[in-house]
Amino acid sequence: MKSITFLKKIKAKKIFVQFPEGLKIEIQSISKYLEDKGFDVILSCESTYGACDIRDDEAKRLKCDAILHIGHSDFGVKSKIPVVYWEYFYDIDPIPVLKKEYKKISKYNKIGLITNVQFIKSLKSVKEFLKTKEKKIFTNKSLNYSGQILGCNIDAAKKIENKVDCFLYIGSGNFYALGLDLKINKPIFILDLEKKVIRQLDSKKLKQKIEWNKSFFKEAKKIGILVSWKKGQIRDFWKLKKKLKDKEVYILAFDEITPEKLEGLKLDFLINCACPRIGIDDISRYKIPIVNYNDLNDV
Ligand code: SF4
Secondary structure, three states: OOOHHHHHHHHOOOOEEEEOOHHHHHHHHHHHHHHHHOEEEOOOOOOOOOOOOOOOHHHHHHHOOOOEEEEEOOOOOOOOOEEEOOOOOOOOOOOOHHHHHHOOOOOOOOOEEEEEEEHHHHHHHHHHHHHHOOOOOEEOOOOOOOOOOOEEEEEHHHHHHOOOEEEEEOOOOOOOHHHHHHHHHOOEEEEEEOOEEEEEOOOHHHHHHHHHHOOOOOOOOOOEEOOOOOEEEEEEEEHHHOOOOEEEEEEEEEOOHHHHOOOOOOOEEEEEOHHHHHHHOOOHHOOOOOOHHHHOOOO
8 A cells, every 4th residue: 555655665663643533433453454564553532624634743742753644635734744645545336326316417418526535436437427328527636636625625616617517526424515515506416425315415504504694793892713723724814813903803722623612702703714614514503603714705
């Protein structure tokens, strides 16, 4: 495997392993496998949601030689020690589900294909199948793989939006497709390989909630700017603070941002400058209106 070869090449012995929650069930076998290959393994039990979260300081403190980041692909976050990405592709044949559910998308002729890194292999088979149905297929390479998006980067879809009649997201769950549906004005279908269905996503309620939250901004007096020190989530929040000179502003820094950590603070409004999914997936968990900085047009 490429990542093992690379770890050996850089002579890493002690490795700090970061992995997403979804891989917890397999992480002990992975750890044993790595030990069999000659590595000393430390499993990071803090949440790792993406390649924005590189725990190089923690890994160095524990005297590790490298980080093995499982389930994510490199998007250029700088680190003090080598980071090796093991993307962890799933090898799932999507064709039986696609054949069974095909009629749900059959009326669309120009289809944009999108996925996250784990399902890249399935995207290739879907493309071939739809071509046999004489569909025009569009993909774009904005990250490491054609059709790949992140929870915070949907450029691969944005760049082909005007060419397609609909998008088909290949994977499971709503997370990635939801990010698309909020920013793209075309029908979004999910080829859900876990539930074995094709379903259309509708984010109308969420869009209403985002608009509702925004409406509190003008009247808000005490504002909390939420920032994270995760390496790939740091942005210039001082500029934002300057723009808000008529408000009472607090910069609140976290590793992981959760509503519970805000309890006890007197605030009327929250502007999220960290992972943009906080103002989407977690929006209903916050008692105070929260809006992602990029969605706040009035500032
Ligand atoms: S910023 Fe958020 S969506 Fe983007 S990679 Fe990190 S955790 Fe995922």
